[in-house]
Amino acid sequence: MSTVVIVYVLLAVVLAASLIKSRDKTKAAFVFAWKALLKTAPALLGMLGIVGLTLGLLPPETIQKLLGEEAGFAATLIASVIGAITLIPSLIAFPLAGSLLRSGATVMTISAFITTLVMVGVVTAPMEMKTLGRKFTLLRNGLGFLSALVIAGIMGVLL
Amino acid sequence: MKKRAGKVILPIGILLIYAVLAIWLPEAAERSLKVTLDYALEILLIVPLVFLLMGLMEVWIPKDKVRQWLGKGSGVKGAVISVLMGTLPTGPLYVAFPMAAGLIRKGAGIVNMVLFLGAWAALKIPQLITEIKFMGLPFALTRFILTLAALLLTGLIMEAFLRRHPDKAWLVSSAAESNKNGSNP
Numbered sequence: 001m002s003t004v005v006i007v008y009v010l011l012a013v014v015l016a017a018s019l020i021k022s023r024d025k026t027k028a029a030f031v032f033a034w035k036a037l038l039k040t041a042p043a044l045l046g047m048l049g050i051v052g053l054t055l056g057l058l059p060p061e062t063i064q065k066l067l068g069e070e071a072g073f074a075a076t077l078i079a080s081v082i083g084a085i086t087l088i089p090s091l092i093a094f095p096l097a098g099s100l101l102r103s104g105a106t107v108m109t110i111s112a113f114i115t116t117l118v119m120v121g122v123v124t125a126p127m128e129m130k131t132l133g134r135k136f137t138l139l140r141n142g143l144g145f146l147s148a149l150v151i152a153g154i155m156g157v158l159l
Numbered sequence: 160m161k162k163r164a165g166k167v168i169l170p171i172g173i174l175l176i177y178a179v180l181a182i183w184l185p186e187a188a189e190r191s192l193k194v195t196l197d198y199a200l201e202i203l204l205i206v207p208l209v210f211l212l213m214g215l216m217e218v219w220i221p222k223d224k225v226r227q228w229l230g231k232g233s234g235v236k237g238a239v240i241s242v243l244m245g246t247l248p249t250g251p252l253y254v255a256f257p258m259a260a261g262l263i264r265k266g267a268g269i270v271n272m273v274l275f276l277g278a279w280a281a282l283k284i285p286q287l288i289t290e291i292k293f294m295g296l297p298f299a300l301t302r303f304i305l306t307l308a309a310l311l312l313t314g315l316i317m318e319a320f321l322r323r324h325p326d327k328a329w330l331v332s333s334a335a336e337s338n339k340n341g342s343n344p
């Protein structure tokens with residue numbers, strides 16, 4: 001909660017500075033923000049519904065069984081594959097991941113999901129290959145996937 | 160119009176599931192609805208923050224400037240600039256691909272581009288705010304540091320590999336160029 005307050009204060013300062021420097025640009029920033037919000041809104045609402053269904057229908061015990069200690073490394077691996085394939089906005093992914101964590105999922109599995117989600121892009125790979133080459137893309141995403149697993153392992157031990 | 164219709168299908172579908180649940184399993188529907196509302200409130204709290212920040216960055220950090228700064232950067236300074244430039248602008252990752260390709264052609268090193276793309280995808284500032292809010296500061300901080308280290312390592316491996324096994328002619332020529340221009344501009 002306190003972090004949110006601090007960041008809002010910072011935002012207010014930046015916003016004031018922006019207003020002083022240029023009224024038009026600040027207005028453009030608001031327009032851009034509003035358009036981006038409208039673009040994300042349907043997916044955001046839909047995913048909110050999915051989060052609600054997931055947590056409303058699956059009791060914590062089930063989540064624990066699927067993503068907790070007893071699920072072991074297989075769950076971590078599956079989570080990382082799901083993270084690599086899907087393209088979920090972070091505004092949705094983090095609340096879901098946070099709630100799964102609180103419901104009994106392991107840090108390792110959740111961080112594997114988060115890390116591959118942001119580091120590996122199977123969906124964007126064709127575009128990446130076209131602009132940066134096949135080898136670059138395969139190496140970047142392959143190494144990204146491996147490091148995501150290592151990062152998840154380390155985070156599981158640390159946190 | 161068609162595109163918009165496709166986007167609305169997901170929320171409507173979810174709404175239908177809720178309706179069916181409300182008839183067959185009212186208790187589960189109520190529980191799900193409560194969770195949804197709780198999360199909606201929490202997300203609502205940071206939505207203005209995240210999107211306004213995106214808007215301000217979009218307006219004040221011109222993407223062609225990013226290209227300029229990154230193209231010149233090299234060494235540790237270049238790496239730092241690459242990370243910073245990746246965390247600041249907004250937009251999906253596929254916007255960054257052509258930028259990175261252009262920069263490689265202009266002489267930016269592979270390490271820097273891996274850092275740039277990685278930061279763009281994994282270390283965005285609005286994203287970090289969301290992460291801190293829902294996952295806690297220790298989680299976000301640990302992931303940030305480890306990701307940065309992993310990106311650096313990935314970049315170094317890729318630089319070494321692509322130099323020996325070049326992919327495209329322009330990629331190797333520009334990589335060699337960036338090695339020669341090791342010093343700061």
